[in-house]
Amino acid sequence: MSEQRRRLEGALRGCAERGAPADTVDLWPAVRERVGGARVEGTPTDDGRTDGGARAGSGARRPLRPVQAPLAVALAALSVLILGLIVFAASGPVGEFVENGPPGPGAPDPREATESDRSDSVTGGEEVSDGLLAHYLPGGGEGTPPGEEIDQTKTADGAKVTLERAYADEGVVVVGYSVQDLRDAREIDERSGGLQPFFVGTNDEGQPGIPSSPHRGSLVGEGGDYGLIDGTSMVADPRSSPEELRKPMAHASVFEAPEGLEPSRDHRFRLEVPLYESGSPTREDQEPDAGPFVFHFEIPVRATPVVELGQQKATRNGVTLTLERVVDSPSRPQAIVCFDPPDDDYLWRPSTAPTGFQREEPLPVRELGGGCWSLTLEEPAESRSSVTVTELFGYPRTEQAMQEDEDGKQIRGPWTFEFEAPAP
Incomplete structure (x- = not known):
């Protein structure tokens, strides 16, 4: 579990x-x-x-x-x-x-x-x-x-x-x-x-x-x-x-x-x-x-250190995700991840837990606009850390998409990013 x-x-x-x-x-x-x-x-x-x-x-x-x-x-x-x-x-x-x-x-x-x-x-x-x-x-x-x-x-x-x-x-x-x-x-x-x-x-x-x-x-x-x-x-x-x-x-x-x-x-x-x-x-x-x-x-x-990662990229199943930065809040750490939608007929959102369309609940994910998302992390980053996006979910948002695949799409990862968090 x-x-x-x-x-x-x-x-x-x-x-x-x-x-x-x-x-x-x-x-x-x-x-x-x-x-x-x-x-x-x-x-x-x-x-x-x-x-x-x-x-x-x-x-x-x-x-x-x-x-x-x-x-x-x-x-x-x-x-x-x-x-x-x-x-x-x-x-x-x-x-x-x-x-x-x-x-x-x-x-x-x-x-x-x-x-x-x-x-x-x-x-x-x-x-x-x-x-x-x-x-x-x-x-x-x-x-x-x-x-x-x-x-x-x-x-x-x-x-x-x-x-x-x-x-x-x-x-x-x-x-x-x-x-x-x-x-x-x-x-x-x-x-x-x-x-x-x-x-x-x-x-x-x-x-x-x-x-x-x-x-x-x-x-x-x-x-x-x-x-x-x-x-x-x-x-x-x-x-x-x-x-x-x-x-x-x-x-x-x-x-x-x-x-x-x-x-x-x-x-x-x-x-x-x-x-x-x-x-x-x-x-x-x-x-x-x-x-x-x-x-x-x-x-x-409280202070919130920001770890700038210089557009770190990872590609899986033809989709490239970019980890732009980590907002290392002491109690609400966030990873800012961006990607181009693989299909514009669907609304795509990332997940940090293998959920199978939310059969298990991940931590909060929030859309920031411009193809970027804020992913809540389990713990603040310390020294050598990593962020993993496990999958992307696509929800139909056009009539054509609903007719072709009303159940939505799922692209499995993982996309893993490793980085060094500065000492507090």
Whole structure:
């Protein structure tokens, strides 16, 4: 079993144990089965159709819709979401943030949290959030993910939001938080699954079906605005019991740092989280159903060494890949790989794990444009290191390609690049 599979199963096992009552049946076999068969956007289903969920790096720009399944299926859906979906709050689009300016002095709103606002009792959200964070910060190893413990809580409008942990380096900021719907079960829309955060991703802005609302989540720092590029949410099944609907639901999101962000010991950030039934507004001017909840926090920004590799190339089965550089983040190392598509009728994406069209989940892969992709690595590079792309997947994107090969194409590697990482 690959390290990626073990990490994913460990996170899902923890989610299942905390999300299901002790007297229910064991859900893990069902979750495991669905992990083994998870698909991404554009991947053929057994009957020849293609799935519709958006996934980071898949080329899709559509948000996922609400999870309409029992708890076991909802947890299984996390195995798809957890791989770099450009989706936040499974039922709604994810997002780009608003320019609110850097945090500054002033009287806080009752829903704004500061360093002095500490949570006294987070019943389960913290541990689940740590599990999601560990996926986006793979270099941290086992146990508690890297980053700083924040533990700020705000309660208002029948909801409680806890900002639990945050990590920042020159490339990304990753935050983990939980949302708890405190309302009486009779107040919760039975079709929605409760209150969920609303963000709009940088790649989703202006796309069909994405609400254009000024009331959206955002992250702002001293260096400017941070665009949301990735995220995962735990969402309750709308048919769950009142007790399940009122449990803390974990969320993790990854924001891309603006250019010019420099390492510093203390850096101030402002995170704003609006909550909506079903995770998104139904009209442009709709106010949030709860919040927005605003958190001010300070964490260090870590240095991110970049290993320039001078266009290192590898060719396999007639396809040449170029490793341009390695962004050696302490906790989110990335390899930047570029290639010309072998067939323009297909959308091609690389993988760093032998997945067989995602039967096992690799670490996140994100499209950068211009034929280049950012591949999340298992660990930071140290001394003599290597990067391996195991295969390329091609998903039909023209009518002709669908008619010729609706199941897509697969080109096997491996393409292996070896390099010397500088000493820290």
